[in-house]
Amino acid sequence: MNIDIETNSDSPEIIFLGDPQVTSEGDLNLYNTLLNRLTTDPFALGICAILCSFLVSGLSVLFILYGDKDNEPEEEDENEFKSIKIIHLIDQPSTAINLPAILPSINLLSNPQKKALLATIKKISPAYSNKEVYSKLKQILPPSELSEFLQTGLSNSQKLKWDLMEVQPNQRFSLHAHPNAEMILCVKGRIHEFRLTSSIPTTTFDPDDPEGPPLDSHDGTWEHRTLLENQWLINTIGSVHITFTDKESGCLLLVLWSGKHAKIEEELYPKDFNVDERVGECQKECVGCGRGGGRDFFLPGKDKDV
DSSP states (O other): EEEEEEETTTTTEEEEEEOOOSHHHHHHHHHHHHHHHHHHHHHHHHHHHHHHHHHHHHHHHHHHHHSSSGGSOOOOOOOOOTEEEEEEEOOOOSSOGGGGGGGGGGGGGOOHHHHHHHHHHHGGGGGGHHHHHHHHHHHHHHHHHHHHHHHHSSSBBBEEEEEEEEEEOOOBOOOOOOOEEEEEEEEEEEEEEEESSSSSSOOOOOOOSSSOOTTTTOOOOOEEEETTTEEEEEEEETTTTEOOOOOOOOOOEEEEESOOOOOOOOOGGGGSSOOHHHHHHHHHOOTTBBBOOOTTTOTTSSSOOO
């Protein structure tokens, strides 16, 4: 065992430890002497305190950086689509809105989804034509929106895509405005909405992070409507509504959209219309109610609004 003790009259004792293995009573005495000096010498105590301080600080930093994250509270998921299954089919390939173009993506779907979508396309395709859709778009979209869509396939400078949305019963989207035009086909089931139909605020949307307009001091008319199977709904830029399913029926929606909604924060909800209360009442009691149509609803093959 090698223990060297160097003593300098001008400085405190400094002790160097070598082999830690203890093999004799003499070695134990040396360790006892060393321990006694470490616990009584002021200089040694100061050094130990500093080292312990560094050790505790280092461990604290490591715990903060790499601690047990399983026990950390989960951040609230603000994604309004978290309870809604969305399957991307294709990007809008051109200005033509042609349902059969979606068929190559059919293998992305489960069998029930395949059957429902194929049945809908088969049912409405004979009565469906681009001319009819464009005629309806012309009635609903403002000229600038219509021109952009027909010439570029974009809406408010954003690319559009075809998605299939599967919404379970008793679910809701957030109250939102539309930063881009949307076309929605109800493939199966039904979906309700409360739509702001008067005094709709004019809003400019950030293309990357669109925000809905404040409605807390807004006085407008809200209308409850229901989109049924095989019906289309067209949402214009800036339109405001909240959509939801009732307790008995979910829905399968084919949607042409940008993938974004301009969510309206709850503190900016209208004061004269209790959104959450009205939606909750309808989800529980109003199965299948709501006016089944409007100017922005249409059914392929029909010359009039539904």
